[in-house]
Amino acid sequence: MNGTFYITTPIYYVNDVPHIGHAYTTVAADALARYHRMKGHKVFFLTGTDEHGEKVQKTAAVQGITPRELADRVVTRFQGLTPALDITNDDFIRTSEPRHYASVQALFRKSLANGDIYLGEYEGWYCTPDESYWTDLQLVDGKCPECRRPVEKRKEPSYFFRLSKYQKPLLDYYEKNPKFIRPESRRNEVVSFVAGGLNDLSLSRTSLTWGIPVPDNPGHVIYVWYDALTNYITGVGYPDGGPLFDTFWPADVHLVGKDILRFHAVFWPAFLMSAGVAPPLGVFAHGWWTVEGQKMSKSLGNVVDPYEMVRTYGADAFRYFLLREVPFGLDGDFSRKALVHRVNSELANDFGNLINRTLGMLGKYFGGTVPSPGAAEGADLALVSRSREVMAAVDAAMEELEFHKALAASWELVKAANKYVDTSAPWALAKDPARRERLGTVLYNILEAARICVLLSAPFIPAAAQKMWEALGCDGRVDAARLGAAGAWGGLKAGVALPKSAVAFPRIEE
Numbered sequence: 008m009n010g011t012f013y014i015t016t017p018i019y020y021v022n023d024v025p026h027i028g029h030a031y032t033t034v035a036a037d038a039l040a041r042y043h044r045m046k047g048h049k050v051f052f053l054t055g056t057d058e059h060g061e062k063v064q065k066t067a068a069v070q071g072i073t074p075r076e077l078a079d080r081v082v083t084r085f086q087g088l089t090p091a092l093d094i095t096n097d098d099f100i101r102t103s104e105p106r107h108y109a110s111v112q113a114l115f116r117k118s119l120a121n122g123d124i125y126l127g128e129y130e131g132w133y134c135t136p137d138e139s140y141w142t143d144l145q146l147v148d149g150k151c152p153e154c155r156r157p158v159e160k161r162k163e164p165s166y167f168f169r170l171s172k173y174q175k176p177l178l179d180y181y182e183k184n185p186k187f188i189r190p191e192s193r194r195n196e197v198v199s200f201v202a203g204g205l206n207d208l209s210l211s212r213t214s215l216t217w218g219i220p221v222p223d224n225p226g227h228v229i230y231v232w233y234d235a236l237t238n239y240i241t242g243v244g245y246p247d248g249g250p251l252f253d254t255f256w257p258a259d260v261h262l263v264g265k266d267i268l269r270f271h272a273v274f275w276p277a278f279l280m281s282a283g284v285a286p287p288l289g290v291f292a293h294g295w296w297t298v299e300g301q302k303m304s305k306s307l308g309n310v311v312d313p314y315e316m317v318r319t320y321g322a323d324a325f326r327y328f329l330l331r332e333v334p335f336g337l338d339g340d341f342s343r344k345a346l347v348h349r350v351n352s353e354l355a356n357d358f359g360n361l362i363n364r365t366l367g368m369l370g371k372y373f374g375g376t377v378p379s380p381g382a383a384e385g386a387d388l389a390l391v392s393r394s395r396e397v398m399a400a401v402d403a404a405m406e407e408l409e410f411h412k413a414l415a416a417s418w419e420l421v422k423a424a425n426k427y428v429d430t431s432a433p434w435a436l437a438k439d440p441a442r443r444e445r446l447g448t449v450l451y452n453i454l455e456a457a458r459i460c461v462l463l464s465a466p467f468i469p470a471a472a473q474k475m476w477e478a479l480g481c482d483g484r485v486d487a488a489r490l491g492a493a494g495a496w497g498g499l500k501a502g503v504a505l506p507k508s509a510v511a512f513p514r515i516e517e
């Protein structure tokens with residue numbers, strides 16, 4: 008990694024309506040980007056929209072506008088996720104932009120020149136909504152295996168990518184880079200798919216106009232997946248190169264839903280290898296959400312709207328739930344009851360109360376001014392070492408994209424601090440004037456543990472973390488703090504006046 012970190016979400020299909028799946032990938036990418044910035048890494052975080060293809064062309068025709076006009080109109084639904092969910096992406100790429108046309112055509116030309124792309128004829132069963140051709144074997148009851156809608160037979164001249172040639176290079180790449188595909192179970196699926204043999208891939212359509220033309224043969228439009236995947240290099244300046252490309256390519260991790268893993272872990276590295284560009288270092292496939300125990304679908308009317316979630320619960324609560332509830336990589340169930348329960352018990356009770364009751368005691372016993380700590384006793388040292396262990400556990404979990412473990416580890420420190428309050432019993436110390444220094448040390452240590460919890464929670468619940476950071480008298484932006492320096496015990500400043508309470512997580516009424 009060498010101190011840099013490039014992370015991407017998939018580009019979202021512009022004609023879709025944002026739902027929990029989009030929010031999930033984006034929030035996960037954001038938490039990772041924020042965490043790596045706090046480690047002091049140079050981070051580039053890219054998201055955007057996939058705007059070409061038959062569906063956009065058809066929808067635009069129905070509405071009597073051009074595909075570009077349609078894309079311009081609906082792209083705001085995805086661009087709006089950035090402020091709504093408190094996302095810190097560095098760029099937002101749209102595949103309809105000129106920079107992307109230049110990038111896709113340059114990549115295509117490289118493989119055309121070395122013979123990996125050739126002109127042939129394609130025949131197959133075509134599913135229009137999925138923009139996919141299927142073979143006889145792949146059809147299920149004569150219908151599209153993805154969406155079960157009817158397919159039509161189509162034949163057209165097409166450019167092909169010599170994917171078959173990349174079976175061995177891909178298998179070698181997986182072998183040499185055991186963490187290229189995560190989680191492990193998904194890796195095994197991909198390896199057996201590739202080991203089973205690869206067919207050359209149809210790479211252009213003549214039936215489509217809304218897309219990027221094949222260089223020197225504009226009757227052909229480049230296959231939407233080739234176009235879409237290339238966004239990851241366009242975003243850092245391909246084909247011109249330059250400092251952004253040199254610093255950040257190859258990407259550290261592409262976050263994807265498990266349904267599009269094959270495109271990212273098989274086709275994409277092969278396209279790049281062919282063009283002499285390094286493949287990405289990692290692809291992580293996350294799971295899917297059901298909603299209140301049911302499959303999410305438009306017809307059931309149970310699609311979770313991220314904007315509604317933010318209006319109802321706030322961005323922090325929604326972010327926290329998504330990353331805490333389910334191990335990243337597994338499927339999970341979204342339920343409002345579970346969200347409210349987690350927010351109330353973990354954020355409002357465990358974390359919020361720790362800070363609030365400590366600020367209350369500080370106000371009562373020290374007029375709100377942070378005391379200097381005295382000599383450390385056994386319980387104090389145990390809390391300090393717990394804090395160090397938790398920071399290490401969070402770091403290990405974040406390296407593996409185990410967000411739920413990182414949060415669980417941070418909450419171990421919250422629990423340890425709450426227990427320290429109970430066993431140190433500041434209210435009892437306060438009754439004995441001879442123990443005033445000890446009382447000051449105890450309150451200092453609780454606030455200090457809370458400060459480190461705030462630091463660790465900042466990538467997940469940025470707005471609440473900032474509020475608590477300020478309530479603890481810390482300067483500047485918590486997300487600009489560095490985990491190494493700011494995570495060292497003793498960072499809380501003595502002599503600073505703090506408020507008597509701070510409500511960062513209001514309870515949600517059930």
Ligand SMILES: [Zn+2]
Nearest residue numbers: 134137151154
């Ligand atoms: Zn289909």
